[in-house]
Amino acid sequence: MTMRSQPKIIGAALIAAAIVVILSIRLNTFRDYQIAEIAVDVTAVAGLTVLTGLSGQISLGNGAFMAIGAYTTALLMLHLSWPFFAVLVVAAVVTAATGGIVGVAAARLHGPYLAGATLMLGVALPSIAYVYPGTFGGDQGLNVVYTTPSFLGANFPLYRWQAWICSAVALVTLVLLANLGRSRVGRNWRAVRDDEVAAALAGVNVARARVLAFVVSATCAGMAGALLAIITGLVAPGAFTITLSIALLTAAVIGGLGTLPGAVWGSLVIVLVPTYATDVATSHGLSTSVASNIPIAAYGVVLILVMLIFPQGIQGGVHWILGLFGISAVRNSHLAPESDALSLPGGDPRERSRMEGLPVPPYPPGPPESHKKEGTQ
């Protein structure tokens, strides 16, 4: 995680908010919907990039947490007609609790075994909707009715308001996660990720750190699910297939694993690339079966190419390009965001740097005084 200062993080969030407001007013309704969609994905992907990139635990089941958030939202709005912000808080709490349970169950698992267990969670959990069709509406799902608040006036476009709400939640989530990543919690996660035994010897409660990462990640996914429920107006199991969970992980890695700007890049890719490819295919007058499948194939090619060309994801590519122009975001290489992306789960950052001929950062990575503080807790 970037060691950016508090004012810089808030400043970046405010600039992003201004961009969203300007874009949402200037662009059409469909683009407003896409902004909301991107913001939903940013919220979920940011939580996943923290889980996988910082604490080193893979999850192929975060779509399941989105489903929990979405169904909580639908049930509360349908039966109790609660205001959305109260619903959002409840959805976050419910998914946080679920994330805690899953985190405890997953605490002993590593690598592919964790991937397998979370993948099955992502497949199995939405199928509960089929088992209890009376409560969850079965295949048809539940409808969510959401309108613009009255203080905006009757003529305010619903999609613009949704784009604002979703972006606001996404930006607040990003700011909170950025702060969490800089805090003791974030340092503990990185310590656990890089070497569990060394972290435990240094006084880090490994199990608690791993479970907490799952709680944080599930909370983000749950809020994303709640937002998805109001922008699509329908909560059905078909929206939470394994494809969704895999898309979230794809976005995190494509953007740059463990970096919050990467969560934004990745979400832009998974929302915009398929739409853009569809536009191109249909505008060339191809037959429907070809036109509807070209975007899928193109999306696959983009995933492969980005991984081959930018091994550190898009955020790594951005830093590389900035470096060509002599602009470096952070001066000390071992504090730079790249150093985070270099030390992926299981990898020793020094080892990787040696392999790639980069300067070898000192060990332990990070400022020594912060490390001493870790040891004494």
Added chain:
Amino acid sequence: MVEFLQFTLGGISFGMIYAAIALSLVLIWRGTRLLNFAQGGMAMFTTFIAIEVIYKTGSYWAGFVVALAAGIVLGAVTELAVIRPTLGKPELNSVIVTIGLLVLFEGLAGIFYGGQFRSFPAAVSVTGLHAGSTYLGVSRFDVFVAAAVLVTTLLLAVGFRYTSAGLRMRAAAFNATVARLSGIRVARVITVGWALAGLLGALAGVLVSPSTFLYPNSMDSVFVFGFTAAVIGGLDSPVGAVIGGLLLGVVLNIAGGYLGANVTALVALGILVVVLMVRPAGIFAGAQVRRV
């Protein structure tokens, strides 16, 4: 009791298909330390090739052989073209590349063959077998499915155990560096592993498609259960893959038979959680050595 027997026997053929997918994942995992998410997509694609050949020639067996050959080629080409360049980079990168491949294969299948469901012929009769007047819950084709996977698995096991090529593959999986120092071309061995995995996947695709129909996403759930089977058995263990596949196939068929098809995924999750609680690296995990 008769019903239970029918569900159990019926589950064996599905279990053997999961076992074939699980085994292909284990072969790749042992060589490359990589989960191949494209395994199901590759199998779907080779099965589409098979059905085209069957339509053209009118011969089931021509399609069967072409599918297996296409699986071998596709596995090897995939490894050489896109997997090898990602090795040595962050380990999740190669996983995302295989996800990209899966999406690419599904898109290509949609472009070439369309998205509609196609029926796929079975090798032998699909009418039910009876013992006396009791229906056994399986058909002649189910027996063929189980036998085909079993024979392939045994051939692979014999190959690994008694041939020098098999010894090289086991050595490369056991310790790549030492194997390389002993003069084994580890890179070539890994390509052969991918080719064999492609063969197993293609076999699973041809065998499962008569019961699931064939369409671009038709192998998704088979892949998920095959992956689950491999995790249950332990990703380093070929025996574990087969046992895991059989266990999953039989238990899911019994659960689905009594409780309805909607619960199968939940039951699979339950089995997975129970197994991993007791054995965090699968039933047939070797001694756990954690780097300190």
